[in-house]
Amino acid sequence: MIENQPKPFIHYQHAHCESGVTTNLLRHAGMEMSEPMAFGIGAGIFFGHVPFLKVNGTPATTFRIWPGAIFKRVAKRLGVKIKTQRFSSPQKAEEALNAALDKGIPVGIQCSVYFLPYLPEAFRFHFNAHNLVVYGREGKEYLVSDPVMEIPTRIAAEDLSKARFAKGTPEPSGFMYYIEKVESEGKMQSAIVAGIKQAGSFMISPPLPWFGYKGIYLLAKKLKQYPRKLAPRKAALFLGNIIRMQEEIGTGGAGFRFLYAAFLQEAAEKLQREDLQEKAKQLTAIGDAWRSFAYNAARIVKARNSDLVSYDELSSQLKEIGDREKAFFGELRKMK
Amino acid sequence: MNLNEVPQDELDYKERNKLRKLMYAVDKEGHYTGVTSVGWEAENVAMKEAWEDIEEGLSETLKAVKAGKESPLAYHMQKHLMDVSLLSKYAGIWQWRVKRHLRPEIFAKLSQKILSKYASALNISIDELKTIPENK
Numbered sequence: 001m002i003e004n005q006p007k008p009f010i011h012y013q014h015a016h017c018e019s020g021v022t023t024n025l026l027r028h029a030g031m032e033m034s035e036p037m038a039f040g041i042g043a044g045i046f047f048g049h050v051p052f053l054k055v056n057g058t059p060a061t062t063f064r065i066w067p068g069a070i071f072k073r074v075a076k077r078l079g080v081k082i083k084t085q086r087f088s089s090p091q092k093a094e095e096a097l098n099a100a101l102d103k104g105i106p107v108g109i110q111c112s113v114y115f116l117p118y119l120p121e122a123f124r125f126h127f128n129a130h131n132l133v134v135y136g137r138e139g140k141e142y143l144v145s146d147p148v149m150e151i152p153t154r155i156a157a158e159d160l161s162k163a164r165f166a167k168g169t170p171e172p173s174g175f176m177y178y179i180e181k182v183e184s185e186g187k188m189q190s191a192i193v194a195g196i197k198q199a200g201s202f203m204i205s206p207p208l209p210w211f212g213y214k215g216i217y218l219l220a221k222k223l224k225q226y227p228r229k230l231a232p233r234k235a236a237l238f239l240g241n242i243i244r245m246q247e248e249i250g251t252g253g254a255g256f257r258f259l260y261a262a263f264l265q266e267a268a269e270k271l272q273r274e275d276l277q278e279k280a281k282q283l284t285a286i287g288d289a290w291r292s293f294a295y296n297a298a299r300i301v302k303a304r305n306s307d308l309v310s311y312d313e314l315s316s317q318l319k320e321i322g323d324r325e326k327a328f329f330g331e332l333r334k335m336k
Numbered sequence: 337m338n339l340n341e342v343p344q345d346e347l348d349y350k351e352r353n354k355l356r357k358l359m360y361a362v363d364k365e366g367h368y369t370g371v372t373s374v375g376w377e378a379e380n381v382a383m384k385e386a387w388e389d390i391e392e393g394l395s396e397t398l399k400a401v402k403a404g405k406e407s408p409l410a411y412h413m414q415k416h417l418m419d420v421s422l423l424s425k426y427a428g429i430w431q432w433r434v435k436r437h438l439r440p441e442i443f444a445k446l447s448q449k450i451l452s453k454y455a456s457a458l459n460i461s462i463d464e465l466k467t468i469p470e471n472k
Contacts, residue, residue: 015358015370036360036368057419114417120351122383126417150356150372162459167425237389240382247379249357258337258360262368284362288337291378298378301385 006104009135011145011152015259016251017131018070019044020147021108024133025071026080028106029179040263041077041191042070043198045256047325049219050210055169056125058241061219063255065202067110067129067170071177073198077191079184084177090161093174097134097142100178106135106145110175112166118146118153123249128166148249192267193335196276199260200333203325213329216322224315227308235311236301243294243301254294257287279332286324293317337361339369343376349384390417401468407443409434409454411468416458426457 009028014020019039026033039045046065053060068084075082087093100107112128113119136143141154155163164174203212210218219242226235246255253259261283268276296317300310339361346353356372363369394414400406413423420438424431429450436442437450448462455462 013358013372015360035370056417120354122347122350122352122387123355125386126422148355148357168422233389236385240385243378243382244386247376248383249355253337253342253359253361253373253376258368262360265368280368281366284337291337294378298381302381 009106009133009143009145011133012147013150014147015253016044016064016256017147017249018042018064018067019259021131021133022071022074024145024147025106025108025179026074026078029080029182031078031080031182034266036259036263036266037192038074039070039256039259040199040267041195042073043195043202044070045199045260046202046211047213047215047255048211049215049222051218051222053169055127056241058238059222060169061242061245063246063251063257067131067172068175068177071108073195074191075179077187077194079182079187080179081181081183082177083180084175087174090165090174093164093176094157094161097176098137100176101134101137101142105178106133108133108177109160109164110172111160111163112168112172113163114166115159115163116146116155117159118144118149118155126166126168128168128170128172130163134160189271192271196264196267196332196335200329200331200335203329204333213322213326216318216325220315220318220322223318224311227311232304236304239297239314240301243297246290246294254287254290257283257290261287275335279328282328286321286328289317289321289324293321339363339371342371342373344374345377345380346374347380347384349380350387352380352383390414398468401440404440407438407440408466408468409443410438412454412458412460412465413438418458423454423457427453428457429453 007028012024014023014035016039019035019042022038022042023033023035026038044064046062048062049059051059085096087096097107109132111130111132112126113130114124114126132144132146134142135145140157142157142160143152144155145152164172166172206212226238230238247253261280264276264280264283268280296314300314342359342361353374356374358370359373360368361371397406397411397414401408401411420431420434424434437446451462451465455465458465
């Protein structure tokens with residue numbers, strides 16, 4: 001048995017849950033990987049605002065691609081064979097998780113943060129797009145590496161099961177994923193370029209008003225109407241939700257823009273490309289604009305100020321960010 | 337964002353200060369590097385606002401339950417940050433039925449079976465489900 005001892009799982013803290021999980025799983029499989037690299041190859045950056053889709057009573061806003069996409073794309077681009085599963089019942093989900101763990105395989109899990117007792121209460125809303133790694137079990141507890149935490153932790157089997165079968169939008173349905181085999185090496189360069197082009201294309205091409213730079217324009221337009229259409233409290237809550245989506249755990253600040261800029265910088269060094277270095281700088285500036293937007297928005301929230309002028313100013317600030325992202329990602333899409 | 341601009345605005349509220357997040361910022365040489373942050377004022381404001389709204393709503397519901405206008409289910413639903421649609425999914429009970437069960441006279445007549453569905457959805461006992469905190 002000694003020679004079959006599984007390699008101990010090493011936890012590293014990251015900014016964002018899914019790119020963090022992806023990074024930690026790949027490192028465990030013996031690949032050299034950073035979080036920005038995983039986020040960039042997986043084309044994690046995005047924007048979406050879907051006013052009629054409500055999450056916790058507020059219109060859905062996202063700064064990243066849908067859950068599960070980063071891991072799948074990174075694996076595909078780097079030639080890593082993976083297994084992903086959803087389940088019809090908590091029992092089946094638990095059995096499959098145990099079976100993988102007993103073989104020494106660390107497993108990525110999509111879940112709700114509401115049922116994770118180790119997180120501060122302040123963060124525990126019904127938010128179902130969180131990711132973590134389960135890397136072992138002891139009695140009725142699982143050993144957890146949650147990338148947003150500084151150190152590994154534990155969770156009761158009962159709590160994990162609830163978190164995996166959370167209801168609402170989106171529903172994880174016990175979603176789990178792990179690495180089966182690293183099949184090829186040396187695909188890094190083409191993976192980076194493919195990731196960049198895809199990010200550009202997702203921000204520019206969708207012919208739908210809710211996604212990419214068009215989504216930013218839509219939000220700018222909607223925001224302007226908040227003080228006219230909503231009670232001051234509700235307007236403040238809607239606005240607050242945008243800030244929280246942009247800054248809360250797992251965004252790396254400024255709605256992932258800094259994380260993606262860090263990727264572009266690392267890509268520039270790996271591929272010896274000055275143009276990507278320049279892109280990283282541009283996106284850092286756009287990230288700073290997002291932060292300034294959040295800061296101004298927070299002032300309105302704090303003052304419960306439903307003064308039309310403030311919302312108008314905020315809206316035009318956002319519109320300008322939309323213009324800049326349109327130009328920025330338009331150029332990324334055309335990169336070779 | 338430069339390293340020296342990474343916010344460190346600590347907030348002692350609902351254990352917020354228990355978690356330090358990793359962020360990416362640019363150092364003096366222009367290189368991105370990871371750095372931990374205890375929090376940012378803008379996010380703190382938005383987060384507190386969301387919680388205060390929930391807590392105000394909850395205390396209004398508590399009053400309504402005490403006044404016999406709503407059932408204890410309304411209180412427990414909100415306490416668990418749910419609305420009718422989410423509770424309906426967790427309990428496996430149609431939304432229109434959940435709405436009816438928020439009325440005290442209908443809630444009072446519910447079967448053990450329905451009560452246990454709600455209790456398990458909310459992770460509390462049936463006795464807890466039927467009662468509300470007194471001294472609030």
